[in-house]
Amino acid sequence: xxxxxxxxxxxxxxxxxxxxxxxxxxxxxxxxxxxxxxxxxxxxxxxxxxxxxxxxxxxxxxxxxxxxxxxxxxxxxxxxxxxxxxxxxxxxxxxxxxxxxxxxxxxxxxxxxxxxxxxxxxxxxxxxxxxxxxxxxxxxxxxxxxxxxxxxxxxxxxxxxxxxxxxxxxxxxxxxxxxxxxxxxxxxxxxxxxxxxxxxxxxxxxxxxxxxxxxxxxxxxxxxxxxxxxxxxxxxxxxxxxxxxxxxxxxxxxxxxxxxxxxxxxxxxxxxxxxxxxxxxxxxxxxxxxxxxxxxxxxxxxxxxxxxxxxxxxxxxxxxxxxxxxxxxxxxxxxxxxxxxxxxxxxxxxxxxxxxxxxxxxxxxxxxxxxxxxxxxxxxxxxxxxxxxxxxxxxxxxxxxxxxxxxxxxxxxxxxxxxxxxxxxxxxxxxxxxxxxxxxxxxxxxxxxxxxxxxxxxxxxxxxxxxxxxxxxxxxxxxxxxxxxxxxxxxxxxxxxxxxxxxxxxxxxxxxxxxxx
Amino acid sequence: xxxxxxxxxxxxxxxxxxxxxxxxxxxxxxxxxxxxxxxxxxxxxxxxxxxxxxxxxxxxxxxxxxxxxxxxxxxxxxxxxxxxxxxxxxxxxxxxxxxxxxxxxxxxxxxxxxxxxxxxxxxxxxxxxxxxxxxxxxxxxxxxxxxxxxxxxxxxxxxxxxxxxxxxxxxxxxxxxxxxxxxxxxxxxxxxxxxxxxxxxxxxxxxxxxxxxxxxxxxxxxxxxxxxxxxxxxxxxxxxxxxxxxxxxxxxxxxxxxxxxxxxxxxxxxxxxxxxxxxxxxxxxxxxxxxxxxxx
Numbered sequence: 001x002x003x004x005x006x007x008x009x010x011x012x013x014x015x016x017x018x019x020x021x022x023x024x025x026x027x028x029x030x031x032x033x034x035x036x037x038x039x040x041x042x043x044x045x046x047x048x049x050x051x052x053x054x055x056x057x058x059x060x061x062x063x064x065x066x067x068x069x070x071x072x073x074x075x076x077x078x079x080x081x082x083x084x085x086x087x088x089x090x091x092x093x094x095x096x097x098x099x100x101x102x103x104x105x106x107x108x109x110x111x112x113x114x115x116x117x118x119x120x121x122x123x124x125x126x127x128x129x130x131x132x133x134x135x136x137x138x139x140x141x142x143x144x145x146x147x148x149x150x151x152x153x154x155x156x157x158x159x160x161x162x163x164x165x166x167x168x169x170x171x172x173x174x175x176x177x178x179x180x181x182x183x184x185x186x187x188x189x190x191x192x193x194x195x196x197x198x199x200x201x202x203x204x205x206x207x208x209x210x211x212x213x214x215x216x217x218x219x220x221x222x223x224x225x226x227x228x229x230x231x232x233x234x235x236x237x238x239x240x241x242x243x244x245x246x247x248x249x250x251x252x253x254x255x256x257x258x259x260x261x262x263x264x265x266x267x268x269x270x271x272x273x274x275x276x277x278x279x280x281x282x283x284x285x286x287x288x289x290x291x292x293x294x295x296x297x298x299x300x301x302x303x304x305x306x307x308x309x310x311x312x313x314x315x316x317x318x319x320x321x322x323x324x325x326x327x328x329x330x331x332x333x334x335x336x337x338x339x340x341x342x343x344x345x346x347x348x349x350x351x352x353x354x355x356x357x358x359x360x361x362x363x364x365x366x367x368x369x370x371x372x373x374x375x376x377x378x379x380x381x382x383x384x385x386x387x388x389x390x391x392x393x394x395x396x397x398x399x400x401x402x403x404x405x406x407x408x409x410x411x412x413x414x415x416x417x418x419x420x421x422x423x424x425x426x427x428x429x430x431x432x433x434x435x436x437x438x439x440x441x442x443x444x445x446x447x448x449x450x451x452x453x454x455x456x457x458x459x460x461x462x463x464x465x466x467x468x469x470x471x472x473x474x475x476x477x478x479x480x481x482x483x484x485x486x487x488x489x490x491x492x493x494x495x496x497x498x499x500x501x502x503x504x505x506x507x508x509x510x511x512x513x514x515x516x517x
Numbered sequence: 518x519x520x521x522x523x524x525x526x527x528x529x530x531x532x533x534x535x536x537x538x539x540x541x542x543x544x545x546x547x548x549x550x551x552x553x554x555x556x557x558x559x560x561x562x563x564x565x566x567x568x569x570x571x572x573x574x575x576x577x578x579x580x581x582x583x584x585x586x587x588x589x590x591x592x593x594x595x596x597x598x599x600x601x602x603x604x605x606x607x608x609x610x611x612x613x614x615x616x617x618x619x620x621x622x623x624x625x626x627x628x629x630x631x632x633x634x635x636x637x638x639x640x641x642x643x644x645x646x647x648x649x650x651x652x653x654x655x656x657x658x659x660x661x662x663x664x665x666x667x668x669x670x671x672x673x674x675x676x677x678x679x680x681x682x683x684x685x686x687x688x689x690x691x692x693x694x695x696x697x698x699x700x701x702x703x704x705x706x707x708x709x710x711x712x713x714x715x716x717x718x719x720x721x722x723x724x725x726x727x728x729x730x731x732x733x734x735x736x737x738x739x740x741x742x743x744x745x746x747x748x749x750x751x752x753x754x755x756x757x758x759x760x761x762x763x764x765x766x767x768x769x770x771x772x773x774x775x776x777x778x779x780x781x782x783x784x785x786x787x788x789x790x791x792x793x794x795x796x797x798x799x800x801x802x803x804x805x806x807x808x809x810x811x812x813x
Binding site: 044197201337338339340341342344347352355362371409414417418421425428459460461462463466468472473474475477 | 561632664704708
């Protein structure tokens with residue numbers, strides 16, 4: 001237990017020095033190519049905003065089923081199979097068929113190569129399930145079909161969220177998927193998330209549609225309110241162009257009318273359709289509808305063939321800028337709801353860092369003084385080990401670019417308090433061994449060997465708690481689990497290699513000294 | 518040698534009372550859940566105008582129809598913590614509040630921290646908190662069951678339950694807030710308490726093998742004394758660290774460090790007075806460990 005080979009000593013020294021260097025790299029700014037790893041500060045320490053968004057998939061499911069109703073109707077029409085009364089109700093599609101066709105219809109839905117009902121071999125499941133209720137057929141999404149739908153709307157949504165956040169130009173945003181219907185947005189350094197929140201809260205579904213007085217419009221009509229919420233107009237459901245046709249949108253100042261406008265450019269298809277609609281619809285009112293509300297409804301005066309136009313609607317420069325941004329980044333597939341928000345101002349973050357550092361320093365000094373008073377030379381060994389341990393811990397956190405949070409700092413302080421436990425167990429055991437053992441070296445050997453199970457037990461129990469916290473905890477608490485867990489490994493390393501090395505050197509030099517400890 | 522075993526009965530009685538009282542408190546008074554688990558909104562506000570105080574803030578917030586509002590000082594004279602239910606989960610509530618406060622206080626305040634937890638998220642957080650604590654207790658149970666004879670496992674687990682229940686009981690008694698960091702603290706307490714118990718148990722088992730003629734009543738006392746200086750030193754250094762966090766680590770970590778301090782105190786106590794007494798009451802003897810050794 002006391003013997004260390006030269007090679008081993010070299011290894012321990014190099015390892016410790018390496019981690020001390022890595023840990024201290026946080027204090028300097030290196031060239032990125034040389035060494036660019038740093039401990040990340042959590043949002044609670046550097047300030048910033050944490051937003052958890054949930055996608056409301058109900059409208060997507062509704063829309064998708066609506067489309068499917070048409071698809072199913074057309075499919076069977078083409079195949080000359082007669083189905084009747086197809087309709088969508090409570091998120092189910094219902095239809096009737098004659099008894100002769102029933103089996104054919106079921107086969108179409110249950111065929112693995114079905115065009116109508118895609119089969120996912122990986123999940124051994126179709127997109128849709130069909131049930132013969134006796135009086136009619138009932139079609140609905142399978143569990144897998146629903147999951148596919150949700151993940152695809154999540155994929156689309158995260159892309160749009162990313163574009164919008166990027167457009168606002170915040171510092172290194174972190175945008176991640178959570179489950180299959182949530183998106184996590186972390187915005188470091190942002191102390192007022194109001195603008196981003198309002199941008200993410202809008203679906204930004206833009207359509208250009210004619211206002212009509214003809215209740216029997218071929219495409220159907222709906223009554224929509226104007227933005228101000230007072231007036232109402234009847235709008236055709238026929239979409240001339242939508243947000244998808246937009247190539248660009250920018251806020252502009254209309255010097256003639258002295259108001260802020262949003263000017264836009266259309267893609268080829270959009271330009272063609274817009275040109276055609278404006279040439280046939282001169283004199284009509286064209287409603288510009290955003291998320292179910294009419295922004296404005298200008299009268300078409302001229303054919304617009306250039307593929308560009310402008311929207312006016314009593315904007316301030318800020319609202320015009322935001323609308324242009326929303327139009328550029330595209331529409332969300334479904335509305336988002338902010339279900340959790342945590343924002344910390346930068347000065348509170350700095351205060352927390354300061355408080356954490358002061359607590360760490362004071363806790364550290366108390367422990368060091370206590371250990372020195374209690375164990376003298378061995379206390380000194382423990383203290384040196386403790387300092388190296390702290391550096392290795394910080395080094396490991398740097399290497400893995402871990403995120404340090406306020407509870408994470410608490411975890412480091414706690415590690416300082418608990419790290420001495422292993423050394424104390426060893427030293428106390430050596431003391432006991434020395435009671436009936438005169439040979440110092442044998443007593444030390446005994447002390448190390450006999451305390452090992454207790455030390456292992458002690459650290460495994462804490463590690464188990466840390467592991468559970470890591471997997472179950474969220475955000476800042478996770479940071480605590482990381483420092484506590486990593487701290488256990490660095491502590492064991494420093495106790496069994498560094499402290500033991502120092503102890504062995506001291507004991508071999510004082511083989512015959514009485515009352516060694 | 519200190520005769521810890523002289524008070525086994527007294528302290529068992531005390532612990533039983535503590536557990537019963539804690540359970541009654543938990544059942545009838547319940548825990549003061551923070552917004553993490555109850556949902557709602559929290560605002561930490563710093564004022565630069567002496568006109569802004571608890572009562573003027575409370576007046577302002579009460580006019581805004583936010584449901585139950587609580588306003589408290591937070592750490593010093595200029596910092597306040599405002600919490601409310603946000604029942605209807607209004608979207609732009611923070612902006613509305615800002616506009617409203619601007620009217621009475623101008624620009625003399627600053628929101629330092631805003632947290633808003635929706636009802637869905639808080640229910641999930643509570644569920645995962647309960648799962649985390651149960652899972653850690655279960656894992657400890659499995660671990661100790663693998664490492665020791667069942668009598669020991671029972672002792673350790675009883676000690677563990679005692680620490681968790683009594684710590685939560687204190688939180689209930691003083692209506693201290695339970696938030697995410699308290700869950701972290703409770704889990705760490707579980708680890709710490711187990712650690713402390715295992716060190717003494719290790720020694721008890723070692724002594725059981727060594728001495729065949731000493732009764733468990735005496736033997737536990739010897740083992741406690743042999744490991745006593747370690748128990749004291751480790752609790753002391755851990756408490757130093759925790760007290761440093763409590764007094765200097767800022768207002769946010771206060772609840773966390775308090776829970777841990779309580780846990781360390783109860784954990785140390787229960788290792789001596791609960792875990793060991795279970796061994797005594799179950800009449801553990803040398804045979805218990807030897808039988809187990811033979812099996813292996």
